Amino acid sequence: MTSTANGNFVRTPFIAGNWKMNMDHVQGITLLQKLAWTLSDAKHDYSRVEVAVFPPFTDLRGVQTLVQGDELKVVYGGQDLSQFDSGAYTGDISGQFLRKLGCSYVLVGHSERRTIHNESDEVLNAKVKAAFRHEVTPVLCVGEGLEIRQAGTHVEHTLAQLRAGVEGLTAEQAKELVVAYEPVWAIGTGEVAGPEDAQEMCAAIRAELASLFDDSVAAGTRLLYGGSVKANNAAAIMAEADVDGLLVGGASLDPSEFANIVRFESHITAA
Numbered sequence: 001m002t003s004t005a006n007g008n009f010v011r012t013p014f015i016a017g018n019w020k021m022n023m024d025h026v027q028g029i030t031l032l033q034k035l036a037w038t039l040s041d042a043k044h045d046y047s048r049v050e051v052a053v054f055p056p057f058t059d060l061r062g063v064q065t066l067v068q069g070d071e072l073k074v075v076y077g078g079q080d081l082s083q084f085d086s087g088a089y090t091g092d093i094s095g096q097f098l099r100k101l102g103c104s105y106v107l108v109g110h111s112e113r114r115t116i117h118n119e120s121d122e123v124l125n126a127k128v129k130a131a132f133r134h135e136v137t138p139v140l141c142v143g144e145g146l147e148i149r150q151a152g153t154h155v156e157h158t159l160a161q162l163r164a165g166v167e168g169l170t171a172e173q174a175k176e177l178v179v180a181y182e183p184v185w186a187i188g189t190g191e192v193a194g195p196e197d198a199q200e201m202c203a204a205i206r207a208e209l210a211s212l213f214d215d216s217v218a219a220g221t222r223l224l225y226g227g228s229v230k231a232n233n234a235a236a237i238m239a240e241a242d243v244d245g246l247l248v249g250g251a252s253l254d255p256s257e258f259a260n261i262v263r264f265e266s267h268i269t270a271a
């Protein structure tokens with residue numbers, strides 16, 4: 001992303017709220033309504049900054065109904081999907097079902113899936129491919145834990161996750177893919193990676209995409225940062241050349257805070 005103080009971006013900035021296992025389907029609707037009102041009051045231009053929410057599966061039908069009924073421009077997605085299309089996989093959700101619910105995106109390989117559910121790079125690669133099969137754009141999450149960061153091998157570690165995740169994709173798919181760098185030590189801890197840490201990793205990811213695919217993939221793929229993003233640090237992170245968006249956890253549960261993150265450009269011009 002090349003940005004200037006007046007907010008000209010090469011790739012459309014993407015600000016996403018990952019609600020994790022918060023908000024039942026009633027609370028979820030209220031949260032989305034408040035977010036939409038706040039952004040509408042602020043005359044948010046969704047063509048300048050794309051806004052996405054990732055609610056729990058049980059909220060998705062309500063979110064779809066609200067988005068369609070009120071013609072909201074907020075897009076939404078699932079927090080996970082099965083690598084399989086259908087069958088005897090109790091508890092799992094097919095990409096086909098997400099597509100039918102109007103999901104544009106799906107998170108794949110969030111660190112909480114990798115650690116709590118032991119999802120391997122191999123499974124995650126199959127999930128990325130399943131998402132493409134069902135025409136849902138995967139947001140592949142990568143990032144290192146604290147020990148790896150302290151050992152100084154974070155770039156190598158994260159790029160290995162990236163390579164495994166995108167294996168077998170076409171250049172066209174890789175360009176559509178969104179990659180989210182979320183250092184595990186910065187998630188939900190209040191410990192935010194500095195803008196320069198986010199930039200270091202996003203630049204490395206972009207260079208890796210150029211070598212795995214080609215320069216047009218590297219130039220087109222959107223790269224997000226996630227981990228303790230708040231309204232007061234969003235603008236500085238977004239000012240980095242290779243950061244195209246933000247994946248926000250805790251702060252996305254507060255509609256006014258999240259709206260201020262979406263409106264990070266107003267902070268840049270105000271600064």
Ligand SMILES: O=C(CO)COP(=O)(O)O
Nearest residue numbers: 018187188227228249250
């Ligand atoms: O995991 C995250 C988003 O997917 C980040 O969570 P927090 O913003 O709560 O640190």
